[in-house]
Amino acid sequence: MNSALGSLIDLWPALVAGAFGAFVPKRPSWWERAGVGLIAALLAMFVMWMWPGAEQQQVAGEWPHLLNVLIGLPLIGSFFILFMPRQSPRVLRGLTLGILLVDLLASLWLLQVPMSTGWHFVYVHEWIPAFGIRYHVAVDGISLWLVLLTTFITPIAAYVTFGSIKTRIKDLCFSFLFLQAAMIGAFVALDLFLFYVFWELMLIPMYLMIGVWGSQDRIKAALKFFLYTMAGSVLMLAAMLYLVYTYSQLTGEVSFSLLALNKVLLPQQAQLLCFWAFAIAFFIKVPMFPVHTWLPDAHVQAPTGGSIILAAILLKMGTYAYLRFAMGLFPWAAGTQAANLAGVAVLGGIIYGALCSWKQDDFKRLVAYSSVAHLGYVMLGLFANTHTSTQGALLQMVNHGVSTGALFLLVGVIYDRRHTREISEFGGLAKVMPVYAAVFLVVTMASVGVPGTNGFVGEFMVIMGTYTSPYLGKFHWVDAAVAAFGVILAAVYMLSVVQKVFFGPLKNPKNAHLPDLNVREGIALVPLVIMIFVIGLFPSVFLSRSSQSVSDFHTRNRLVWNESQAANPEPRLLTNDILAGSLSGSSRDELMKRLEALDGQEPGRKPDDKGSKDETLAIQEESK
Amino acid sequence: MTSIPLEYYLVVAAVIFVIGACGFLARRNALIVLMSIELMLNAVNLTLVAFNRWYASHHVGQMFTFFIIAVAAAEAAVGLAIVVALFRLKRTVRTDSVDLLKN
Amino acid sequence: MESLLSLFPNPEDNFPLIAVILGLPLMGALINGIFGKRLGPEGVRTMALSAVGGSFLASLAAFLLLYARVQQASASLSEGAAVPHVKFVWNAWRWLALETTSIDVVFAIDSLSATMMLVVTGVGGLIHLYSTGYMAGDPSYHRFFAYLNLFIFSMLVLILGDNLPILFVGWEGVGLCSYLLIGFWFEADKNASAGKKAFITNRIGDFGLLFAMAMILHTTGSLSWAGIEARAPELFNELQIWPIGVAPSWLPAFLTSPVVVNYATLIGLALFLGCAGKSAQIPLYVWLPDAMAGPTPVSALIHAATMVTAGVYLVARMSFVFVLSPTAMMVVAGVGAFTALFAATIGLVQHDIKKVLAYSTVSQLGFMFMGVGVGAFASGMFHVVTHAFFKACLFLGAGSVIHAMHARIHDTDASQDMRNMGGLRKYMPKTYWTYMAATAAIIGLPLTAGFFSKDDILFRAFVNRIQPSGLLKDLAIRNAVQKAGAPLSDEAREAVVQGLHIPEWFSTAVFVVGVTAAILTAFYMLRTVFLTFFGDFRGWRIVPGWKNDDHDHDHHASHAHDEPIDGPVPHESPWAMWVPLVVLAFFALFAGWVNAGPFHLTAFSHWLEPSMQSGLKMVTTIKQGDELTHLEHLLLIPGVLAFLIGSGAAYWVYYVKKGEPARQAAQSAGGLYRLVLDKWRIDELYEATVLGAFHSLAETAALFDKWVIDGVLARLTTIVIQSFGSLFRAFQTGRVQMYAAVMVVGLFATGAYLLTAHGEVVVTKDEAGGMYIVEAAPGLGYKYRWDRDGDGVWDNPQLEQDETWTLLQKVQVQVPPGQETKVRVEVQNAFKMTKIREIVLRRPLPDKSRPDPVGMNVPIEVMP
């Protein structure tokens, strides 16, 4: 009995918060009070749980709970929103934007830490010990910019959407916050199970956004979007479980952690199958050629904000996950399949995407196909698997997020005014909306890849990297040539749409009095346009942070590639000294040190003595 | 008491059970259906008692039969109550007129 | 000069004046672009002019500084040594870091870029001044000057960039500005699509440049001029272009015979594709004539003086790469010559004055490429400079004529049609004299700038020869040995080396084509002069003191001669327009003396020589010393003759006979005349072939995507699932007994399964040892009978006494290698149901030829 009483006493902060929460709302109905009270208690318990009890691997300047805040804040916020009264949309919108901005500011801390070898802001917490599943989140050079892209784009998308959507504000706010949490979680998760959870969680709010606020046949598009991704992720789950099973056979203990699982070297046949299972799941998300048809429908039906987030961040989930998980876990399979996959990316993505978008008469469908073409570049960069091309692919992911996000925002602007996406409806807008035309031209230049804007830098590095890639066999120069040719098609379809919409005489009388950009749209566009030129002119600021992680990633892949050349009928465990293999002396120690860092030393379960507690508390204070 | 072999009882029980099953499947009258259920239950009870008689060291079979009888009683009562309610509602006890589950 | 030198201590490393040269036009563009409307026309004008003027002064200062530094360096030099390649560098910031090298935003001024810089800012400044007059009264006045300044900035970035990517930034920047400026009056669809056509054609060229950069980075590992030059020998690696990947074996031999090209040629051709796109050479020149839809100053600046010469600049800058591959040089010279001739023929018959000048530009660019193509980089660049002067002057002259015509004829096509002009000599004397001066230069009147530059090119075309480098010879010989399989004999080796040289007839052919093009140039240029300035005015009946207001009823000024409209006296252009004309005319006449070859005044070539040293090493001439100068004087004669024939014919046709013979010739050769008038219908050819192909490909792709991929993946799966759904729905009838019946059927099925005997057989084999364990599945009351050798007799291993049925579930069978044995087992279950199962154990021979693992043997060295 006393133990129950003891735990009750431990929970006193939660009880107090619950009681306080219950009295806050002035509403007579008790269930609303109880709801707010419960949330307050939950929040208190979350804070208590997060209180640095578990001893974290302390690194100077890296507050271990930063990632928890980045994920937890919007998550808790989204639940809190649910209990807020529906009648005051202004409060809901204000709270959502507030949380998103705080998230953005918090994520800026990630930039202070130089992304050296290994993982940063590591936080590990046992989740389901029975299956070795842990809440293991960390950031490195590869995922850094994608997290920042998320925290940068979502507030803009939310801010713009609040201008145009006036119905069911509460659910909209919930979707935005929940989406933000799931996306950041997926980018930083290092535990396969945790990644899979966040990967699925992302679908729900996006499904809501397309399904609730979309246009005509939005339900069909939302369902198609959901089923496509779900079908893929089921494959991934199967391969994941097989991998974990093999790992447990080899080492005896079960673990879902990426850093453990990438030690398993499967026999060639099994590795190919697992690779394809993972890869297909991510290709559907990218989307790659044969499975891309969900994207145009999803974009056409989605509201402006939904389109921006879908294009800017959700598509990067596929490419990032392919790099981290498919290439990370099965380097040999990725290497052997690279040549034909690059062919699909180039012909199916870049050329096919551009040709399709040229003949679309729906504006959003055109931009959707254009993002299929842009992501063809990203995937080509990943398949080429050289340092330059991978860096280029990472940068192109961020670029595509910025430029296509801006494009969808601009399309949304004229959609809100004319409620039609047919390109033939518009003509000669440059005279009526000069500022809008100027901004659209700048963003078109970015998306076409004129040097000096961000689009060029990504494509340039991908093409340079593709040419020198040993993995593409005899096709390296053809892929580079066709990718370079894709640059022309990009100009063709973008300029033809710019001419149809902006130049030429003002045919349609309805366009005569369209108002130019209003303040809200202007504020949303300014950061995107600034980022276009900042990345375009100063890309080394971005590349320098991710280059160390990318080179480590490639070093490890190459070692595993060398190791897997010998025929291995049985799955093997590749410990670091096997990888270091023939090296000796100082280079071996240096390599071992880097591999250790890549494995992220397990945070020791030392009992948290007094010393470390004050110190973490100290950091806590100055970080507030 | 010892001249009749166990198999005879089993055969009788089997026959009664099968007749009950056919009644349950074939007949359209709700009451007859309920009665066939009773038949089936009785057949099972008989088998239990027969085997209990074969393993005479304990009385598990008989105790079990006792409980089955109790349950059968409850079941019959509720069954008939439903038939009565059905009859009041639909003026018939034909089972194939009761297919709300269909659409 | 010394004070200036003291101002910049060590310009070689840090020369901030470049930042001023670049910064001013960029700032001008931004300010005019963003605050243009508030500044008003005067503010915009002063801002634009001061920006370009300041940049001109800064470049002049930089030029003089560079000149002084070169004099200083060459003075302290010993005799005979090559002049050092002085370069002022300004490194702004690290742009991006690639694997092997890092690309920085770095600008440099050496002799080549200094000259180009002077031309760009100088002529650009004059054209800015001219545009203030020409564009006066245009509603989006500030936007025009913002684009013009942005263009100057991009052109300077192109010229000053010290590595290929920075040049590429400028390269596409000028493409973007030309797109904006051509489509400046975007209300008319014609202008907008002309702009789009220009941008896309340039983009096709840029594809070539991008691909060339990839190849250069792959072979030499760096993209800056010095880096590439240092590792130029790497360019002699080879790439198999055909067959791509692994060719299927069933293809005929000639299709699968590998075509291997060395990188120098590939890069040369790719770069030249870029130049052809930007400088409007044969395959990609179609955008330049349409670009005349832009305002005339734009045509003068972009499509005459600066942008179109970017291609020639690139070839000159990358001379050390082009020179390494004789085939590339041959292609450049050949395409240049053919373009010169081809464009000249079209120019003969055009009615629109700007179209004539446009085709003349294409033709003159052909001359420049002819020059650099035969290795005469200095004379090519000299023609660029002189062409900038006289072509800009011609365009601006045409502009002031059009400006005058606008007074009465507002339709753009009609106001540019020469048939509406004539006799303007009397009304626009200043324009007339400057136009005459520029025409004299372009047709090659002796002692004018055009004369010296064009004849120098023709002379060089005749005498220059490209020597294939030693490395190229070794590579060719190695390939030949590899192909022949046996070491070559001496004459075979000689034949291979000879194969590398450019054939002898080629240079004479280029010379002859050049001369004919010169004749045609003289003819069509004088034709424009006579049609516009001589004879009587055909535009409208001139009524002195005509006021606009009382005659505005017939505004649709058609040039139909049936009912002549009357209008005012054509007025001369304001000072802002004719002052630049005079300056340009002066340079057109007297700039020639800077590089007058026949008079041994070759200051310009010596000035440019250091920045093309490694290129010129490979270029020799057929004659040396005074024989060469003698030949030079000799070759002056065809040039002068060309001038005389062309201008004489034009004088006779258009002045003496008032254009009568031209009309008769047009009637007689009707079909040919219309074909040439329609620009040989090249646009229609492109439309039918290339563009048509892409349009239909795009349409099929879109339909394919909608119906096939979407159809299969989305719609087909839904149909399949719906059909299964309806199938199962049939079972849900709602009647309780129906469900019970289904349950009974299920009961019977399980009963049947339980009653029959199973006993599946599982074999665990160990091929190495040959021991096979055959195991039958267990079951309630199961009994087994084995026949281990397949002879039909049940031979259980341990026979139990009375019955043959054993409880033995597992049997071990030893199979000798390479053979197979059959094992039979019979299973009986509690209900005496039996089942016989048979299995064949096959043991393969231990084959030695295990294939090595899938995957390439990728030469990966372990990176520490």
Place this chain on the structure above:
Amino acid sequence: MINAIVEQGLFYVSALLAVAGALGTVASKSAIRSAMSLLATIVGIAGLYLTLSAQLLAAIQILVYAGAIVVLFVFVIMLLGGQVQPNQDKRTSSSRAIGAGLFALSAILAAVLVARAGLGGPHLFDPPRIEFGSVSELGRVMFTDGVIAFELIGVLLTTAIVGVMAVARTRHAKTNAKSKEVGP
């Protein structure tokens, strides 16, 4: 010797009675006749219990089944009155024939299988212990091992009663707006 014959006679009579009753229940036209034949089956089975020396069960069988359940059936038949007679089945005689044929076939098959199995000849019971099946013995077992089951049966029966009350109760007592009241 005599009780052997009596015992065999009792077995055959009861077995015959049970099977005939079962057939009557299923095949008879009118509900009353099937109720009566159900009664016969119950009595037959009680007799068989006796031969298996399960005296308490035989008694309970008669008391509960015959006394309560069959009476309940008869009562309900009386309550529902004439319309209870189901009109002639729509199903044609052919489908009933198929049903019967199928059933007969499966019965024969089962019989053959069981015969083939043989399972080691007739199992004769050995003489029972004296108190086997007696009330005291069964009672002791009931209240030691099966006490929970016994209590649960009590609960079960009460809930059944409540259930019956709820189902069969006439609706008009609580006339809320929505429900469309039907019935007498």
